[in-house]
Amino acid sequence: MRHHKAHFKDKTVLCNCDDPRVSNFFHYFAYNFEHLGLKRLITTCYKSQSSDLFSENSAESAIYLEYLGDKNGNRVPDVEEIGVKQLNGDGDFRSPECIELLKQADIVVTNPPFSLFRDYITQLIEFDKKFLIVGNVNSVTYLEVFNEIRSDRMWIGPSIRSGDREFGVPDDYPLDASGTRVDEHGNKFIRVKGVRWFTNLDFEERYEDLTLHKKYKADEYPKYDNFDAIDVGKVKDIPVDYDGLMGVPITFLDKYNPKQFRIIGSFNNGQHGAELGAKKVIAVSQGKELKWNGPVINQKPLFKRVVIQRR
Numbered sequence: 444m445r446h447h448k449a450h451f452k453d454k455t456v457l458c459n460c461d462d463p464r465v466s467n468f469f470h471y472f473a474y475n476f477e478h479l480g481l482k483r484l485i486t487t488c489y490k491s492q493s494s495d496l497f498s499e500n501s502a503e504s505a506i507y508l509e510y511l512g513d514k515n516g517n518r519v520p521d522v523e524e525i526g527v528k529q530l531n532g533d534g535d536f537r538s539p540e541c542i543e544l545l546k547q548a549d550i551v552v553t554n555p556p557f558s559l560f561r562d563y564i565t566q567l568i569e570f571d572k573k574f575l576i577v578g579n580v581n582s583v584t585y586l587e588v589f590n591e592i593r594s595d596r597m598w599i600g601p602s603i604r605s606g607d608r609e610f611g612v613p614d615d616y617p618l619d620a621s622g623t624r625v626d627e628h629g630n631k632f633i634r635v636k637g638v639r640w641f642t643n644l645d646f647e648e649r650y651e652d653l654t655l656h657k658k659y660k661a662d663e664y665p666k667y668d669n670f671d672a673i674d675v676g677k678v679k680d681i682p683v684d685y686d687g688l689m690g691v692p693i694t695f696l697d698k699y700n701p702k703q704f705r706i707i708g709s710f711n712n713g714q715h716g717a718e719l720g721a722k723k724v725i726a727v728s729q730g731k732e733l734k735w736n737g738p739v740i741n742q743k744p745l746f747k748r749v750v751i752q753r754r
Contacts, residue, residue, distance in 0.1 A: 444471060446601045446646040447575060450550065452480035457548035459487045459536045460555045460563075463508045465611070468552055473520040476512050484510040485544055489534040505534030507544065536563065545570055550644070552576065554610075557635075561585050564641070575600060575644055580637040583693050584711055584747050588641070592696065593706045600640025601648055604697045608638040639697075653698045655683040664689075668739040669722040670710065672750055690738055690748035703754060710748035712737030719750060 456472055463469040463486040472484045490505040509526040513519065532538040536545070536555070545551070545566070554577040555563040565587050567574050582588050583599075591597035607622070612631045618624075622634035659682035664673040672688035675681050678695045690710050699706070708719040716723075716736030726735035726744040738745040 444475075444575075446648070447642075447644045448479060450573070450644045453482050454549035455483040455485065455547060456481060457485045457487075457544060457551050458553045459485075459541060459545065459548075459551060460489070460553040461486050462488045464488075468554070469508070472552070473510050473525075476510065476520065477518060481512070482549075483547075484508075485548065487530070487534050487536070487541055487544060505530040505532060507534070537566065542566075542570075545572065549573060550575065557582075561587060564588055564591075573643055575640060575642045578639060578641045579635070580639045580693060580696075581747075582641070583696055583749075584709055584715065586709075586714065589709045589715075591643075593708070595701050597641060597643045598649060598699065598701075599696045600642040600644070601646055603639055605694075607634045607636040609634050650700055650702055652700055652703050653678070653681070655679075655681050657682055659685040665740050667721075668742065669716075669724045669736060670719065670738070670750075672710075674738065674740060674745065674748070686753055688750055688752055690745075690750050693747055693749055695749055695751065704751045705754055707750040707752055710738050710750050712744070 458466060458468045458472070461468055466486060469484070469486045472479070472481065476484060485507060487507040488505055507528055507530055509528065510520055510524065512524075514524050515521065530540055532540055535541060551567060551572050551574040557579050560578050560582050563576070564578075564582075564585075567576075568587070568591065583592060588597070609632050612633050614629075614631065616631055616633070618631060618633070620633065624632050626632065657680050664675065664682065664685075666673055667690065670690075672690050673685070675689050675691045678691060678698060681689065681691060681695075688707060709715040710719055710721065712735055721736040723734045723736045724739055725742060726733045726739045727742050728744050733744065735744050738748045
């Protein structure tokens with residue numbers, strides 16, 4: 444949050460996928476309300492304990508909390524200063540009453556359900572909201588998300604650039620995958636790979652050039668079978684002296700400076716490949732032949748790529 448402090452002054456912040464009793468977002472904004480110069484804080488709670496949705500604790504009804512700042516001078520959000528109000532529905536961010544709260548917000552900050560990320564980001568775009576939200580890096584390949592990134596209306600935020608992050612999950616969440624644990628209080632946690640911030644709040648580090656050292660050699664950068672661009676397997680290997688089109692891993696977006704590069708398109712099979720103008724060719728994967736318009740080299744399909752060009 445420290446990268447975005449200047450954006451919050453005199454703003455209404457909405458955390459609309461949070462149970463305020465356990466939400467670190469609510470805790471941060473409530474305890475830093477005066478420090479950030481906030482005008483209003485709203486937090487909504489989904490009443491279900493479903494692992495696909497929001498609340499980590501069981502709730503008999505959906506509620507929302509409203510905090511307007513310290514009233515008694517102790518600079519602490521006391522219980523009597525926080526307005527707790529019932530929602531008529533279940534607190535789903537797509538419900539009419541939650542949309543009305545969204546309309547009142549200047550900035551949305553939350554951890555939306557990854558399974559509904561496409562719906563969630565589409566709603567933020569529809570209502571033209573500023574936001575700072577947590578998502579999975581693979582979401583950049585969603586057409587709705589990628590179009591915003593390519594148009595420089597959204598970008599990957601700072602502070603999370605690699606590795607995985609731990610999330611608390613409801614009591615009934617099955618711990619049948621790797622990277623799970625239970626703490627001494629019985630709280631369940633799971634580690635999720637590829638976590639990133641998605642935002643349209645600007646920050647200074649976004650305009651730092653990606654430092655490059657490697658020079659282009661044709662034998663080290665193969666071209667795709669079905670698209671006129673070279674493949675760059677690692678971001679650090681982007682050639683410093685190549686002016687043509689390059690396909691790079693989606694993790695390039697962690698270090699993307701819009702003043703240094705421009706994004707041409709998302710190179711992925713299906714609609715993305717068609718929009719890019721990639722031809723459908725025969726690719727062989729695990730002994731099976733596929734018609735593929737994603738990245739292909741020597742009939743071998745590759746993982747998703749972002750096509751870029753130096754400015």
